Amino acid sequence: MGLVQCTVKVTCCGKSGGEMHVREVSLSMEDMYGRHLIGRDSLGILQEVMENGERKKVDVEKMKSGFEEFCLMKREKIERKLKREKVIDMVIM
Numbered sequence: 534m535g536l537v538q539c540t541v542k543v544t545c546c547g548k549s550g551g552e553m554h555v556r557e558v559s560l561s562m563e564d565m566y567g568r569h570l571i572g573r574d575s576l577g578i579l580q581e582v583m584e585n586g587e588r589k590k591v592d593v594e595k596m597k598s599g600f601e602e603f604c605l606m607k608r609e610k611i612e613r614k615l616k617r618e619k620v621i622d623m624v625i626m
Contacts, residue, residue: 535564535565536564536565536603536606537562537563537564537565537570537578538562538563538600538603539560539561539562539578540560540561540562540563541558541559541560542557542558542559542561543555543557543558543559544556544557544558544559560575560579562574562575562578565603565606565607565610566607566610566611566614567607567611
C-alpha cells in the first residue's frame with residue numbers, strides 16, 4: 534500500500550465548569566496520490582496499526598520530518614504520473 538496520511542478529528546462539547554463529552558470522531562486516510570481511502574483499504578490499514586502498532590513517546594521533530602518526507606514523496610509521484618501522461622499524449626497525437 535505504501536505510506537498514507539491519517540487524520541483524526543474529534544468534536545467535543547461541554548458546559549462551563551462541567552465535563553467534556555465526545556460528540557463525534559472522524560477518521561480519514563489519504564494515499565500518496567491524494568486519493569481518499571475508504572472501506573476495505575482504510576479498515577485494513579487501521580486494523581494493522583492497531584494490531585502491530587506500539588505506543589511511542591512523540592518526537593515532534595521526527596514527526597515533522599516524516600510528514601515532510603511524505604509530502605515530498607507524494608509530490609514526486611504526482612509529477613512522475615503527469616510526465617507519463619504527457620508522454621502518452623504526445624505519442625497518441
